[in-house]
Amino acid sequence: MALVIGDVKAGFLDGHPENGTVIPLPPQNGGAVGWGQVYVSFGCDFGDALLRIAIWNAGAWRISELKVQSGSGRVTLPIQDGDQKVSVGRIKASEKDTGMCPVSYLVETTLKA
DSSP, X not given: OEEEEEEXXXXXXXXXXXXXXXXXXXXXXXXXXXXXXXXXXXXEOSSOEEEEEEEEETTEEEEEEEEEOTTSOOEEEOOOTTXXXXXXXXXXXXXXXXXOSOEEEEEEEEEOO
């Protein structure tokens, strides 16, 4: 099993691309090492977070929004074969949202037997 854990940068993307976080992905169901299914999940505490998610595959971005709630468990992204990287940034969810609550990500995969 391989695990990578990191933090999504604080602050909002609105006009500030430096607040984005890019997560490279291992090649799902392949690659030289023989990786299996890849899972990417997010969790937060001390407040909810709204994330802009963009996944790069075959020369195009697949863009969506993902709500991560501190009172819930991890939220998992659907990863497809050929996905190479995930770009993540915070979007202001409400007037009370400061963009400062901690949000972390987890990338996990296993080697095929």
